[in-house]
Amino acid sequence: MDNYYLKGDLHITPPFIFAVGFVSMFISGGLTGIWLGNSTIDIQLHDTYFVVAHFHIVMGVAAFFGMFAGVYHWFPRMFGRMMNSTLAYIHFAITFVGSYLIFWPMHFQGLAGVPRRYYTNNNFEIFAVFNDMNKVISIAAIIVFMAQLLFLVNFFYSIFKGKKATQNPWNANTLEWTSPIEGIHGNWDGDLPEVHRWAYDYSRPGNESDFIMQNIPLTEKEKTEADH
Ligand code: HEM
Ligand code: HEM
Structure with missing residues (x-):
């Protein structure tokens, strides 16, 4: 990190x-x-x-x-x-x-x-x-x-x-942190990001990252877990 x-x-x-x-x-x-x-x-x-x-x-x-x-x-x-x-x-x-x-x-x-x-x-x-x-x-x-x-x-x-910000300085999960650092008209350049998960996927067991942003699709394993 x-x-x-x-x-x-x-x-x-x-x-x-x-x-x-x-x-x-x-x-x-x-x-x-x-x-x-x-x-x-x-x-x-x-x-x-x-x-x-x-x-x-x-x-x-x-x-x-x-x-x-x-x-x-x-x-x-x-x-x-x-x-x-x-x-x-x-x-x-x-x-x-x-x-x-x-x-x-x-x-x-x-x-x-x-x-x-x-x-x-x-x-x-x-x-x-x-x-x-x-x-x-x-x-x-x-x-x-x-x-x-x-x-x-x-x-x-x-x-x-101020020091230049990184894309997602607080390791937050919500979508505003996926839009380009330079504020642009319409916020996103191409397609709008899609929400795949709730906003609180922090410290999910089995994941390398401490946080998973909402626009990251569920893995196959997560999908199977969700079915149960
Ligand atoms: C530096 C910040 C502030 C100072 C020094 C301050 C000071 C005071 C003082 C001296 C009084 C009158 C107390 C009395 O003799 O009865 C008062 C009343 C009041 N203040 Fe503040 N205040 C501050 C910020 C705020 C803020 C941020 C709010 C609201 C979000 C607020 C809401 C009120 C209200 C509702 C009253 C009652 C007025 C009344 O008696 O009808 N104050 N304040
Ligand atoms: C557990 C939560 C709360 C309880 C039980 C409570 C209760 C009370 C009571 C009984 C009074 C009247 C006191 C008196 O004049 O003798 C009072 C006054 C007041 N409270 Fe609270 N309160 C709570 C939270 C809040 C919150 C969240 C706010 C605002 C964000 C707030 C704002 C005020 C104000 C502005 C007054 C004074 C109004 C005036 O000018 O007379 N209170 N509160």
């Missing part, structure tokens, strides 16, 4: 880590949703920062991780070049840790009763205890914001100067 983006058996790539990040965020956000769904607890939590933390993690951060995974994944398909993976890992690390630093403490503020939608909380002596925590949150938010500039720089730089 001529692919330096794929290391070892576990294929750690920028799209992969962002996809895992998405799952992490969506689960943590979903779990706090279950708290909120419990009306006894929600009498306390409603209209507090707990809700703000819940929905930002579950729909704000998680959605962005999903979008980043998609952009890193399909970038080579769109532009015929790779995004820089080192910058992508730095982007991921700062965004992942930073997002939890921003939104995790908000749950505790909410538990303590800090209300949402207030112009300022500093007017309330009782919440002064959170001033330092708010500073940490603000600093984390600024750092996370700056990390997104890394992504933007990487994106635009790579369009013109």
Whole structure:
């Protein structure tokens, strides 16, 4: 395999880590949703920062991780070049840790009763205890914001100067990776590729390749297996 983006058996790539990040965020956000769904607890939590933390993690951060995974994944398909993976890992690390630093403490503020939608909380002596925590949150938010500039720089730089992509850089099975690297009108030059198998033929026993693309016809052996 001529692919330096794929290391070892576990294929750690920028799209992969962002996809895992998405799952992490969506689960943590979903779990706090279950708290909120419990009306006894929600009498306390409603209209507090707990809700703000819940929905930002579950729909704000998680959605962005999903979008980043998609952009890193399909970038080579769109532009015929790779995004820089080192910058992508730095982007991921700062965004992942930073997002939890921003939104995790908000749950505790909410538990303590800090209300949402207030112009300022500093007017309330009782919440002064959170001033330092708010500073940490603000600093984390600024750092996370700056990390997104890394992504933007990487994106635009790579369009013109990124490493040339190979035909199927992630060893994916789906058909878009069979179309020529240079985007052409109609996507395929001659006949359209045909789908012969599902999209998940990875690590199929008895096959040399770790992945089998969907346009590869079934072997005689596979056909016999399918009959049974
Ligand atoms: C297991 C999954 C989830 C559960 C059980 C859940 C439950 C809840 C509950 C009960 C509230 C109301 C809290 C309150 O105001 O007292 C809430 C707020 C909210 N949730 Fe979730 N949620 C879940 C997942 C999601 C997802 C997937 C999204 C969006 C992608 C989402 C977005 C929101 C938003 C935007 C609010 C605040 C609405 C407002 O401005 O008042 N939640 N959630
Ligand atoms: C850098 C990113 C973001 C920051 C710093 C941020 C910050 C905030 C703040 C300070 C509030 C008001 C909290 C309050 O006092 O009640 C808020 C509310 C909200 N945010 Fe975000 N947010 C961000 C991204 C997002 C994203 C990506 C989404 C949606 C996908 C989102 C959806 C909402 C919603 C629905 C509200 C509630 C508005 C309301 O109270 O009516 N935010 N956000």
